Amino acid sequence: xxxxxxxxxxxxxxxxxxxxxxxxxxxxxxxxxxxxxxxxxxxxxxxxxxxxxxxxxxxxxxxxxxxxxxxxxxxxxxxxxxxxxxxxxxxxxxxxxxxxxxxxxxxxxxxxxxxxxxxxxxxx
Numbered sequence: 001x002x003x004x005x006x007x008x009x010x011x012x013x014x015x016x017x018x019x020x021x022x023x024x025x026x027x028x029x030x031x032x033x034x035x036x037x038x039x040x041x042x043x044x045x046x047x048x049x050x051x052x053x054x055x056x057x058x059x060x061x062x063x064x065x066x067x068x069x070x071x072x073x074x075x076x077x078x079x080x081x082x083x084x085x086x087x088x089x090x091x092x093x094x095x096x097x098x099x100x101x102x103x104x105x106x107x108x109x110x111x112x113x114x115x116x117x118x119x120x121x122x123x124x
Contacts, residue, residue: 002026002113004096009118012086016122020081022096022115030054030074033104035111036081038092038120045095049081050104059104064090086122093117
């Protein structure tokens with residue numbers, strides 16, 4: 001069982017930055033791949049970024065590539081999402097998710113555990 005708690009969301013102007021954190025419980029954090037997803041009002045939840053268990057493999061949605069960076073600190077059981085050059089269309093609730101296995105994926109259905117989400121609002 002893994003419990004995930006996101007933090008770091010808030011209100012920021014377009015062009016600004018935020019760093020989201022996701023703290024995980026459990027002693028097996030390093031055996032999970034981690035992902036970030038987001039859901040805007042009236043839209044389906046979508047993939048943002050994912051990272052493998054060691055941090056060596058990452059993958060990003062095209063819409064955030066070059067602006068967002070996912071990273072993890074296994075001794076701290078934490079995964080991060082650094083978001084730069086934010087745009088109003090990045091406004092959404094951001095969710096952290098954990099998936100058993102070493103390979104990060106983009107598919108929502110492959111993730112086993114989810115956090116409650118943190119709101120990110122980007123004003124124009």
